[in-house]
Amino acid sequence: xxxxxxxxxxxxxxDRSGRNIFSSLSFSLDSSESIIIKGKNxxxxxxxxxxxxxxYPITRGKLLWYGEEILPAYYSEKPLISWLGHFDAIxxxxxxxxxxxxxxxxWSVNINIFHEVVKxxxxxxFLDFPASWLSAGEKRRLSLLRLSFCPAKxxxxxxxxxxxxxxxxxxxxxxxxxxINSGGSIICATHENFHLPNTKEYSLx
Amino acid sequence: MRLFFKLVYRDINLxxxxxxxxxxxxxxxxxxxxMFPLSSGTDTNLLxxxxxxxxxxxxxxxxxxxLDRLFRSDFEDGSLEQIxxxxxxxxxxxxxxxxxxxxxxGLPIVLLSPILSLIMGLDYEYWWILAITLLIGTPSLTLxxxxxxxxxxxxxxxxxxxxxxxxxxxxPVLILGSGAISAxxxxxxxxxxxxxxxxxxxxxxxxxxxxxxxSIRLGWE
Numbered sequence: 001x002x003x004x005x006x007x008x009x010x011x012x013x014x015d016r017s018g019r020n021i022f023s024s025l026s027f028s029l030d031s032s033e034s035i036i037i038k039g040k041n042x043x044x045x046x047x048x049x050x051x052x053x054x055x056y057p058i059t060r061g062k063l064l065w066y067g068e069e070i071l072p073a074y075y076s077e078k079p080l081i082s083w084l085g086h087f088d089a090i091x092x093x094x095x096x097x098x099x100x101x102x103x104x105x106x107w108s109v110n111i112n113i114f115h116e117v118v119k120x121x122x123x124x125x126f127l128d129f130p131a132s133w134l135s136a137g138e139k140r141r142l143s144l145l146r147l148s149f150c151p152a153k154x155x156x157x158x159x160x161x162x163x164x165x166x167x168x169x170x171x172x173x174x175x176x177x178x179x180i181n182s183g184g185s186i187i188c189a190t191h192e193n194f195h196l197p198n199t200k201e202y203s204l205x
Numbered sequence: 206m207r208l209f210f211k212l213v214y215r216d217i218n219l220x221x222x223x224x225x226x227x228x229x230x231x232x233x234x235x236x237x238x239x240m241f242p243l244s245s246g247t248d249t250n251l252l253x254x255x256x257x258x259x260x261x262x263x264x265x266x267x268x269x270x271x272l273d274r275l276f277r278s279d280f281e282d283g284s285l286e287q288i289x290x291x292x293x294x295x296x297x298x299x300x301x302x303x304x305x306x307x308x309x310x311g312l313p314i315v316l317l318s319p320i321l322s323l324i325m326g327l328d329y330e331y332w333w334i335l336a337i338t339l340l341i342g343t344p345s346l347t348l349x350x351x352x353x354x355x356x357x358x359x360x361x362x363x364x365x366x367x368x369x370x371x372x373x374x375x376x377p378v379l380i381l382g383s384g385a386i387s388a389x390x391x392x393x394x395x396x397x398x399x400x401x402x403x404x405x406x407x408x409x410x411x412x413x414x415x416x417x418x419x420s421i422r423l424g425w426e
Contacts, residue, residue: 090282094222
């Protein structure tokens with residue numbers, strides 16, 4: 001039964017520097033599902049995402065990916081998650097195209113998918129700009145663009161709406177819904193009220 | 206393996222685009238050696254004796270300067286997290302970064318050394334031993350430097366601290382490298398030193414990827 005879940009977490013606890021960040025969290029994530037994590041600043045949303053990805057070691061509990069004891073940060077067969085964190089992983093001295101091409105190549109993304117996604121985010125005219133010319137909001141859109149062409153089924157998003165204007169929030173929500181409807185899953189930490197299909201909401205802290 | 210070379214290519218491209226200190230480190234290497242004869246007088250015999258050691262010291266400092274940022278910029282802007290989530294093992298990432306560093310730092314140091322040996326007044330017939338010691342020694346310098354560079358990401362600061370950790374670790378390479386040159390000049394033959402110097406490379410190649418990748422993961426925790 002457990003084997004069916006993409007993520008299966010049982011009684012997860014995490015302590016950091018002697019402080020308990022969260023404890024006894026149990027949940028599961030399946031395909032075409034989304035989990036919204038809410039909570040005040042400092043309630044452990046980012047820590048939870050980093051624990052699930054394998055960047056932080058969980059203190060107690062059981063965490064299974066696809067029914068096995070693997071973690072995305074230690075898994076070297078293929079990307080298990082597409083990650084949108086606080087840091088944009090964009091190199092200012094490379095052009096937008098070079099920034100994207102690198103990830104396209106290591107993820108073996110088809111060029112058609114790439115053009116499609118570039119169109120969705122209306123990034124055509126920026127492709128040959130050095131990435132350092134982009135504004136904070138444009139950099140965030142570039143990160144979202146990269147996130148959305150990653151072949152991984154599961155999206156990890158840590159406050160994806162930061163720096164985005166209203167119009168781009170709409171686009172964000174539409175691509176998130178599209179991802180869930182086409183069989184993907186999302187775990188998203190946010191302060192916004194998202195209306196996503198098939199969603200569960202957890203509050204921390 | 207394909208991913209490995211993609212990452213090497215990206216890192217070299219970043220160096221060419223001026224995103225790292227590696228180019229400046231090579232200029233530092235050149236300048237330091239050009240300035241050395243200016244500060245130590247015109248005694249050619251003295252210069253010839255210390256030429257090997259001086260060039261090795263300059264090479265060491267040049268590696269040190271650029272090693273400090275081996276992982277830092279990718280660590281700080283989140284690229285390293287993205288790359289490790291892309292299905293690449295951390296050890297392979299470390300190795301490809303080391304290869305890119307050696308190609309942009311170690312290799313130019315080796316290629317420039319025959320010209321610099323002229324500036325230092327090293328006898329013409331000994332340029333090859335200098336070049337060979339650097340060719341064998343610089344890959345080890347890069348690999349040995351990977352772990353302190355990764356640790357400096359973990360504690361969030363670098364610069365002088367990285368240098369303090371690194372210099373003692375690099376001592377064997379420095380001693381054997383410059384020792385080979387003086388042994389060759391004195392007529393004893395530098396082969397023994399060269400063999401010992403070559404032995405450091407496989408050891409550091411085996412050990413450093415594991416230590417460095419563990420250190421980077423520590424930095425995330």
